[in-house]
Amino acid sequence: MSTELANAHAAQDAKTLVNDFSIEIGTVNGSGSQTANSVLMRTIFLMGVPVSGKNLFPSNIAGLPTWFQIRANTKGYVARKHRVDLMICMNPETAKEDVLKLSDGAIVIYDEPLKLNTLRDDLIYYPVPFQKLVTASCPEPKLHKLVKNMIYVGVAGQMLGLDMIETKKAITKQLKGKQKAIEINQAAVDAGFAWAAENMPAQSRIKVVADDKTKGNIIIDGNAACALGAMFAGVQVVGWYPITPSSSLVESLIDYADEYRRDEDGKSTVAIVQMEDELASAGMVFGAGWAGARSMTSTSGPGISLMSEFIGLGYFSEIPGVFFNVARTGPSTGLPTRTMQGDIDICAKCSHGDTLHINLYPGNMTECFEFAYESFNLAERFQTPIFVVTDLDLGMQNWMSKPFTYPEGNFDRGKVLGEKELADMKDWGRYKDVDGDGIPYRTLPATPGGKGAYFTRGSGHNAMAQYSEKPEDYVALVDRLRAKYETAKSYVPKPILDDTGSKRGILAFGSSDPAVMEARDVLVDSFQKKTDYLRLRALPFTAEVDAFIKNSDVVYVVEQNRDGQMKALLREFYPQASMKFKSVLHYNGMALDAQTIVDQINAFEK
Amino acid sequence: MTTATPSAPAAPTNRLGLTKQDYVGSKSTLCAGCGHDSITAQLINAAFEMNIEAYKVGKYSGIGCSSKTPAYFFNQAWGFNSVHGRMPSVATGAALANRELVNIGVSGDGDSMSIGIGQLMHMIRRNVPIIYIIEDNGVYGLTKGQFSATADLGSVLKHGTVNELPPIDPCTLALELGCGFVARSFSGDPKQMNAIMKAAMAHNGTCIIDVISPCVTFNNHDSSTKSYKNAKDHDFPLHELGFVQFNELEQVEIPAGESKVVTFPDGSKVSFRTLRDDYDPTDRFGAMKILHEGAEKGEFLTGLLYVDTSKPNIHATTHIVDTPLVHLNQATLKPGKDVLAKCMDELM
Structure with missing residues (x-):
């Protein structure tokens, strides 16, 4: 100290x-x-x-x-x-x-x-x-x-x-x-x-002296907040396998659905199945997503590793599905009851080959609820696996929050062609980029009318969903998937920026937020150091992130892992700013505290 | 009066007004003479005869030669060629999303008995409604001829390697797990395959059909127990199968006497004319016994080995609504403001 x-x-x-x-x-x-x-x-x-x-x-x-x-x-x-x-x-x-x-x-x-x-x-x-x-x-x-x-x-x-x-x-x-x-x-x-x-x-x-600062607030954990978001998003199929610290997410969902997702005969409007492992959970998510249901699973790091093969299939064959990752301290069994932001890299690029995924990083209870809800819209809009990345600290601990606001508006079910639309079309192609945004149109099994059937495969395919090993078909496909990722920039939650004009930037995400907020005040109060703060809330990086990096002389990337996984991603996407990024790291399994951030920033500026 | 020149006879249609041509798929790219193609042909025949609405079929597969075949039947159906050994979980998800789908999975012995044995077992346990065909040749064809887990002890690969491990029998495994429809057939016996597939199409749970389907390229030499010659020599049908679809019952007389009749939930019936003494296809322990005895003697017992139409399937055990989940609209799926207010209140 x-x-x-x-x-x-x-x-x-x-x-x-x-x-x-x-x-x-x-x-x-x-x-x-x-x-x-x-x-x-x-x-x-x-x-x-x-x-x-x-x-x-x-x-x-x-x-x-x-x-x-x-x-x-x-x-x-x-x-x-x-x-x-x-x-x-x-x-x-x-x-x-x-x-x-x-x-x-x-x-x-x-x-x-x-x-x-x-x-x-x-x-x-x-x-x-x-x-x-x-x-x-x-x-x-x-x-x-x-x-x-x-x-x-x-x-x-x-x-x-x-x-x-x-x-x-x-x-x-x-x-x-x-x-x-x-x-x-x-x-x-x-x-x-x-x-x-x-x-x-x-x-x-x-x-303790009575005050009025918590009036109207709730106390909740992030897993329950995510479960509520999924329930209001109308999730229809859930395949899961128990793992600390994510189990209580689906268990909360089971309890909520038991009460609020039944029809008049008491039958459930969501199928929740405890699968034999995480591989099967992922398979179930994609089977259901392919058939047109809103589907999800919840797991932690080891589960994501097991799901990786399927996630590549979902990405490559373009099937919606929501993957909650309540991260714990890895690798391997690691410290299974301790927290870590250790799966940033694996979730950003999960699976073999070239893969880039949309990731959401809720930083508080309201965002756990809202991003869980929104993840289903994004999954169907982009026909791809979406990761909602939290951690043990957000997921299992008790947090005070303003009550959640009801998510108004309609579900975004994405580009789905029904019998009527198909009847008027001449040459429908499952993987054609009709709108120039990288997102093709899909059809759902059992659509009547004799049109729209196609064959989904994890092997190479052309715009008409036919098997293809042609170099030009492969390049067109993976380039379109990249274009789709670019399109996602205007759909994902934008970062939250507090710009004081100091040019001393802090970039953090997820459960680091409370410690960063406190550290910034300490830096001002005790050390007369102003900072600008960008709280990242999603991948891909959006225009606001571009501007923040451009406007900062230094960007302290605060994250809870050893290797600076987010910093590595930033360096990959912003190579010209590579030297601006400095890692503020915390990875002992405990939740991040303000002191750690203050000390490390001060050490850089000695 | 002049006689009109007879036009070419129109292709026969089924009750839906469809011809057999409406059930075909793309051209097969498997080796000429591959047993898998005869299985595909019988799937097409059975679906035509059973008046299956092809667009309601979900076709699933994993990876391997067998797993390519869903492209070769039912062009009007949606197909999903997933990852190696994990097709059961994909089919489970789809079956839950849309309970009206007719699910057909095609797998192989590598896909189902090695990498995917876990998923297969749990799919059986959950009784997911699916016709799950294992095209069983005892060899990995697509990676050019390694042993699979159904290869018989002592069988020899093309280049001379001897299999020193005992095989796993998909049928005894399925019986052990309580599967309600367990059958074995041989790709060289179209008549039996046809009857079994039709019965499977009437069943409302997991149907495991192990079809011995010799690999003409890598495993068709005489020392292989899964060669055409060996299968033909050692195929012992348990019974002659007759399948009668529910809506044909009025016209057809169900054979009586020594045969046994099993009724499916939709009213269809399958009749067994027993060839072996005291064989009862509704007796699970009896089925296990005769399978083990057959294995000792080196016989492939074929036919519908076991059937139980009463076991609840996954739709019953997940207690989901009768309407397919995918048909539910937002008003049903999204609870109202009052629900959120109540949830928030409980957390204050």
């Missing part, structure tokens, strides 16, 4: 942090801590303070360490915070490590028998007799393990000044009206609160 920043922190340490702090809770997974953590986070949210929650969980069902990080910030900064202000230690396995990594002055709430107060003398310790409290508050010994975590909600609530009426609402919501569970959990929270009020010395380091 730079001296300036350290000084700034030291100055902050002296005062009370009101509505601006981070909490980390170390627990054992499978112990019911998720409920307690959600209640704690939601209470702060209900008190009107912007908040985010990140679950750092292991690839394991029960028994391994897990952490939950809550960031509350009155200005709305919701990226992961480097510094932990309150640590709650419930896991004996990691407690020592959890305490040793803290910055000085942090508060530690811990299970009394762990005796953590001997480890360091620069922290503020609050031992709590959790076992005693849970035994007294919960009559059923069987449930003690699960309810124990609710005690710290009460203890922390008392310490932070949380409004217990909001906590009660949060419990009711979290447990969805299961009365007995609500009562047991509420009793544990009350016991924790009462004990803290009576026995715990007051602190003035961190406090």
